[in-house]
Amino acid sequence: DGSKLADIENYVRANYIPPSEEMFGIAQNKNIILISMESMQNFVIGAKVNDEDITPFLNKFIEESFYFDQFYHQTGQGKTSDSEFIVDNSLYPLSRGAVFFTHSANEFYAIPEVLDNHGYFTASLHANNKSFWNRDIMYNSLGYDRFFSYTDYEITKENSVGWGLKDVEFFRQSVQHLKDAPKPFYAKFITLTNHFPFELEEQDRLIKPFNSNDKTVNQYFLTVRYLDESLKTFISELKNAGLYENSIIILYGDHYGISENHNKAMKEFLSEDITPFVSTQLQRVPLIVHIPGMKGETISSIGGQIDLKPTILHLLGIETKGDMQFGSDLFSQERMDIAVLRNGSFITKDYLFTRNTCYSNETGEQVEKVLCEPYIEKAKIELEYSDQIIYGDLLRFYGQPLRTK
Numbered sequence: 001d002g003s004k005l006a007d008i009e010n011y012v013r014a015n016y017i018p019p020s021e022e023m024f025g026i027a028q029n030k031n032i033i034l035i036s037m038e039s040m041q042n043f044v045i046g047a048k049v050n051d052e053d054i055t056p057f058l059n060k061f062i063e064e065s066f067y068f069d070q071f072y073h074q075t076g077q078g079k080t081s082d083s084e085f086i087v088d089n090s091l092y093p094l095s096r097g098a099v100f101f102t103h104s105a106n107e108f109y110a111i112p113e114v115l116d117n118h119g120y121f122t123a124s125l126h127a128n129n130k131s132f133w134n135r136d137i138m139y140n141s142l143g144y145d146r147f148f149s150y151t152d153y154e155i156t157k158e159n160s161v162g163w164g165l166k167d168v169e170f171f172r173q174s175v176q177h178l179k180d181a182p183k184p185f186y187a188k189f190i191t192l193t194n195h196f197p198f199e200l201e202e203q204d205r206l207i208k209p210f211n212s213n214d215k216t217v218n219q220y221f222l223t224v225r226y227l228d229e230s231l232k233t234f235i236s237e238l239k240n241a242g243l244y245e246n247s248i249i250i251l252y253g254d255h256y257g258i259s260e261n262h263n264k265a266m267k268e269f270l271s272e273d274i275t276p277f278v279s280t281q282l283q284r285v286p287l288i289v290h291i292p293g294m295k296g297e298t299i300s301s302i303g304g305q306i307d308l309k310p311t312i313l314h315l316l317g318i319e320t321k322g323d324m325q326f327g328s329d330l331f332s333q334e335r336m337d338i339a340v341l342r343n344g345s346f347i348t349k350d351y352l353f354t355r356n357t358c359y360s361n362e363t364g365e366q367v368e369k370v371l372c373e374p375y376i377e378k379a380k381i382e383l384e385y386s387d388q389i390i391y392g393d394l395l396r397f398y399g400q401p402l403r404t405k
């Protein structure tokens, strides 16, 4: 295991990207509010259905934020839990199963543990049973101070739909928890209403559904619209609670909502064939970073959930050199544009590789495979190294001196 770890360490060190000088520490000692947007894909941003905006609030919020429009989810079978795992650890999830279940006893050096060492209170908030996805156990390994789950919310038949507490209600009640929390905090909010099969009561349908033969796709736009509305509520409640100005707000989509089983309706919606190339590009999820007092801009460098840990820590002025991580700071000019998906597909500025075929990422035309070759190798190595860390519980042996505890 020792020699394996040395190889991985060399790779990670060689690939370390220093932070953007301009952004490093810009959010020092500020609260971090992380919002996991259930099943939110990027193609709905700025899009309309029946001439109505699907995400009117986010469209505006993006104007005053950093919006990453080439940002990919990297989840596998562990869905939401995989996205949580990737974001907190800058490691890949597993190719099968959910690491939240299979390796919850491992040693990690997740964001909550890092921030604990910097005086932060860390919490996850999610109005579902605490043991779903084994969160109650895994959160201890990741270092969360507190998990606000089902029993911390007032949940009734009236304020629930589909999987549970409606997002608007979830955010309303969550702000109360935040008000009482120690500062500064790192708080993750996991939304739920925009979850398959996208159920919604009449009163919460704020736009007319899409009109295809596919009920799932038709309803998806309604629950996305509802999620957008719940975010608007949340932001205004944060303002009322005096929590807005000293908090960095980071919103990201956890994974796709519309699977390839719905290509026919998606073709109707997008007016293009859902080829493997398009399918891969559809794995983009929104990433929005709101920093009080900063104007923001749209950033089109290619990245994924794995890049969030170094990005967040650098904003807080915490160095990540020496950390066992596979992502890099999204604000850094020096980073390489790449997103490696869990199935081995990847996207760079020039190329998109999926199902053993290399495409131009710009035109979608198939190109010679040899052009993708260097990245095929990189993607393979990264996924393998990350797997080795998890299967071998290698962080047990790593980096004790670097940890400040």
Ligand code: GP9
Binding pocket: 078, 079, 080, 081, 126, 128, 132, 133, 190, 192, 195
């Ligand atoms: C369940 C919620 C949804 O608590 O996170 O899980 P998903 O099915 O999206 O992984």
Ligand code: MN
Binding pocket: 038, 039, 079, 080, 254, 255
């Ligand atoms: Mn999910």
